[in-house]
Amino acid sequence: MEMSQYLDMFIEESKEHIQAINDNLLVLENDPENISIVNEIFRSAHTLKGMAATMGFEDMATLTHEMENVLDQVRNHNLHVNTDMMDVIFKCVDLLETILYSIAGGGDGKEDVSAVVLLLQAILKGEPIAAVHTPAADQDSAAGEAAAASLIEEKQENLYSFDDYEITIIEQSIETGHHVYWIKTFVRDDCVLKAARAYMVYDNLESLGEIIKTTPSVEELEEEKFEKSFEIVLVSKESLEKTEKTVMNVSEIESVVVEEINLKNHRQESMRTEQQQAVPPASSVEKADREKAGKEEKTAPQAAKKATTGKTIRVDIDRLDVLMNLFSELVIDRGRLEQLARESGQSALTETVEHMSRISGDLQNIILTMRMVPVEQVFNRFPRMVRDLAKDLNKKINLEIVGAETELDRTVIDEIGDPLVHLLRNSLDHGVEHADERRAAGKPEEGLVQLKAYHSGNHVFIEVKDDGKGINREKVLKKAIDRGIVTEQGAAALTNKQIDELLFASGLSTADKISDVSGRGVGLDVVKTKIESLGGACGVDSIPGVGTTFLIQLPLTLSIISAMLVQVENEKYAVPLSSIIETAVFSPDQIMHAHQQDVIDFRGRIVPLVSLKSIFNIPDNEVRKDEDIPVVIVRKGDKMAGLVVDSFIGQQEIVLKSLGKYLVNAFAISGATILGDGQVALIIDCNALIK
Known part of the structure; x- marks a missing residue:
């Protein structure tokens, strides 16, 4: 059989089965007598074995076969679940993931599984894990x-x-x-x-x-x-x-x-x-096994049949990317048609273009929805990580996941995994206390870490919250002063909120010693940089003795965004609406000067002005000394700035295009878009402009 055509399907389905095994193992660890969970794990392992064997990945098939043997004995009440068994099976899952990622990366899926296989066989015989012997093949035969x-x-x-x-x-x-x-x-x-x-x-x-x-x-x-x-x-x-x-x-x-x-x-x-x-x-071995499996085994093929005849299909993500790119070109042409219709003044053409705009708008919503995937795809890997890390730190921690069905664009989903890993590790290591400390503070021995996602407007918010000891602000300030992040005079004027935000400063770590978990000065600054590169923002709130909450704000999609088009001399720029607070016009006498910079008073706050003409070295064609100054007020977290422009063009949906590999370091420019008149407008990265 020619198997290469089934490889992508094998990889995707194997990921699902490995994830299912992982999730069910975590449930089983807390409820070792739950045979229905054992049956679920057995079925996933059995299916995985069958797929691997069919595809010719023998090491994966061998490993899952031995897992099956152990699980079969557990569900038949010949073996009992214990810590050693769980640790070995978790090792199996890790090894299966290693093999699968090797296959996904173009490898042959070969891995030395002999050591773990011997451990499984020792469990099967009821021997201590340390005493590993080769199984008696003759008896099995x-x-x-x-x-x-x-x-x-x-x-x-x-x-x-x-x-x-x-x-x-x-x-x-x-x-x-x-x-x-x-x-x-x-x-x-x-x-x-x-x-x-x-x-x-x-x-x-x-x-x-x-x-x-x-x-x-x-x-x-x-x-x-x-x-x-x-x-x-x-x-x-x-x-x-x-x-x-x-x-x-x-x-x-x-x-x-x-x-x-x-x-x-x-x-x-x-x-x-x-x-x-x-x-x-x-005397029937087969029928006895069938009876023990019960109704679940009999109805499994029916359930599988129902699943295969459902109303969902698998679509390669590359095809969705191509579809999105084609639609992006359509959006550009739509803008061009709208402009031509306005210029022509022909009512029939204008009506047709308006109808096409409504249809393409509906099409855009459908395509964006197709690209949306639940954050569950990222969240699913964290229960196992928290379990292992809590064990390493000798802490009792319960991870609670809320809103895993919340959907995000696939491009955003691909990027948020690592930042969330950093935040969770930070909560486990620095936030949640050890059991004796929690008892002394009148808290339950088991700490709670909550991972929560929810929609609000055109954004998705993700919270990482713990009920730990909160941020030690004195320690943070001392570290920040030692590293030169703030001066002693500046530190005295900082609010609690500003002190908490110092955790995102580069190289700052409050760990007393370097470990595998923390203390190397790399972590939250990476989180902030990554989230802001996605057009999002992150912040932190903490109450000493009660806990800490990290909040991440992300845009729903990165491909087609709403932006304000502005004019600076003969050039046009796009400012993402997600960064804009307000647009305003100021008279020259409202412009003040402080700390060698022009500033304005915006609703009681002093906001620095940033001249796009100066930033991008645009030649000044004419002097406008007495004219009103259009300003776009933008924000990055709690910080604000006013972008000085020549005029506002209006709001428009634009297609985000990359500048290519030769212009990756262009300051304050995140990409470009093609306007209806064929001109290229650069998209401003507001985060880079606010210092």
Whole structure:
């Protein structure tokens, strides 16, 4: 089989299964007796094994196979969940992630899994983790043969049922001199590539005639959704012996049962089998396992079928990017048409362009919605990280996630993972106290860290909140003075809010010692830089003894933004609306001078003026000494500035275009856009202008 075409699907589905295993393991750790969770983990591991084996990634298949063995013993109450077992299974998940990212990066997915496999096998035998021995392969093989033998003895009890269409085919086949065979194939216990063997059996039998039914379905066979055996109904002119031999020619097939179907006796056989099913055979390994799995196992294929026939499809993100780029060009042309329609004065043209604008506006909303993905994709990886980090820090911490369904543009989602990791690590290390400190402060031993996301206007807000000791402002000030971030005189005038904001200064760390978690002076300044590069803002609020909250504000999307177009001499610039507080016009006598800079009084606050003409070295064509001065008031966090321009053009939706790799360091310019008249307008990065 040609597998390369399925690689992207394999990677995406494997990520989902690994994430599901991770999430369920965290639940299981807090509720070790919950067998339904064990069943969920087992199913995810089993599906992952099947997909990996089919794709030929043997190390992943081997590892998940051993995980299955342990989980199977747990769900059958032969093993009990303990800390050592959880740690080993978490190691398995880490290794699976490593293998998957290797595959996603173009690697062959090969990884040395032997050490973890030996640990799993030790757990399976009930041995201490330290005493790791190679499993007795002979015993396993004998057990497998015994199970297969008992299954073969039950072959007469298998009820193969057909619908009317299949019965018609079988009747017509028998009438034309064909044989109809029911074939049950058993694969060996040590078979790793079960799906591949099933395909080979299917392919070999197809060369003998026509396959009219498989149990489970062909799709489920490809996904290895079967345990030890599968059934095929074949219409052929070949003999029963040749059919049996054809199956056994495939390696790693343990045995095969071939019966010729006689429809005349089929109804009587069905009735007899239904009566016999009331008494389950004690020797059946397969049926005992099926009974323990219960209704969940029986309804799984139905649930899978329902999922595959749902109203959602997977779309490659590159295709969405192409669609967005094409629509961006359409937005540019729309602006051009609107301008031409205004200039022409033709009512028919104007009406048509207005209608096209409404339609394209609806199309824009749909495309932007298609690109929106829930922040859950980022949040899902944090429970495991918090669990491991809390263990390293010897703290009891509960992570609470709120609003994981909140949606953000995919380009923003890709960038916020690392900043959130920094903030969570900061809350765990610096915020939440150790159990004895919390007891002394009258708090519960278990600290709470809340990760919350919610919409507000055209922004998404993400909060990282803890109920720890809050920010030690004296310590922060001392570190800031020592590092020269503020002077002693300046420090005395700072408010509590301004002291808290010092945590975002470059190189500032309040850690007493360097560790794997913190203390290297890298962290919150990186968070601030990254968030601001996305057009967002971040801040912090803290109450000593009560806790600390970090707040991140992010734009919904980065591709098409609303902006205010302004004119400076003969050049046009776009200022993102998300950065603008207000536009205003000031007379020359309202301009003041302080600290060697022009400033204005804006609602009781002194706001410095920034001349775009000076910043971008635009030649001054004419002197306007007595004219009013248009100013765009912009903000970055709590800081504000007034951008001095020549005139306001108006608000417009613009397409953000990159300046390319040769202009990456252009000061205060975040990109460019093409206007309706074909001119290029540079997009101003307000964060860079506010110092």
